[in-house]
Amino acid sequence: MATILHSSKKLPTPVISRKLNGQNGNDAEILSASFLVNAFNAEVRWGSRNEDGSKIDLFISYAHPWKNGERIILLVQIKSGVSYGKMEDGKLKLYKKAFDEVKRELNNICLIWLDQIEGECYWAYIHPQGPSNVTEYGKNHLLHLA
Numbered sequence: 225m226a227t228i229l230h231s232s233k234k235l236p237t238p239v240i241s242r243k244l245n246g247q248n249g250n251d252a253e254i255l256s257a258s259f260l261v262n263a264f265n266a267e268v269r270w271g272s273r274n275e276d277g278s279k280i281d282l283f284i285s286y287a288h289p290w291k292n293g294e295r296i297i298l299l300v301q302i303k304s305g306v307s308y309g310k311m312e313d314g315k316l317k318l319y320k321k322a323f324d325e326v327k328r329e330l331n332n333i334c335l336i337w338l339d340q341i342e343g344e345c346y347w348a349y350i351h352p353q354g355p356s357n358v359t360e361y362g363k364n365h366l367l368h369l370a
């Protein structure tokens with residue numbers, strides 16, 4: 225018996241609303257993790273968003289690009305939606321709120337913002353003492369698949 229892999233039925237339109245924040249956030253983490261695994265050839269460990277709200281969504285580990293035998297460990301926080309940023313004239317504009325919510329007191333953290341409309345992920349590296357300003361990022365901050 226043959227298995228049908230394709231369908232001519234239209235996929236449902238995604239629902240983007242505050243009442244689905246929990247599910248949308250979880251979906252954003254899963255999609256972002258898959259981009260990180262592919263782009264960095266990284267190992268992913270899930271953080272604690274669903275456990276205790278400490279705002280460390282992912283821990284990724286990957287080979288250092290030019291130091292053989294060394295690994296980089298990076299904390300990752302995933303954000304999505306128009307309350308944290310938006311695409312404008314082909315650039316990502318991240319709002320102050322995104323920086324304020326992601327910053328850790330002691331550790332740098334990688335912020336991944338998911339464009340819920342296009343399904344693209346953008347990255348920003350956040351330093352604990354760095355400013356929290358509205359910041360624009362170009363296509364060089366688009367997280368591409370390897």
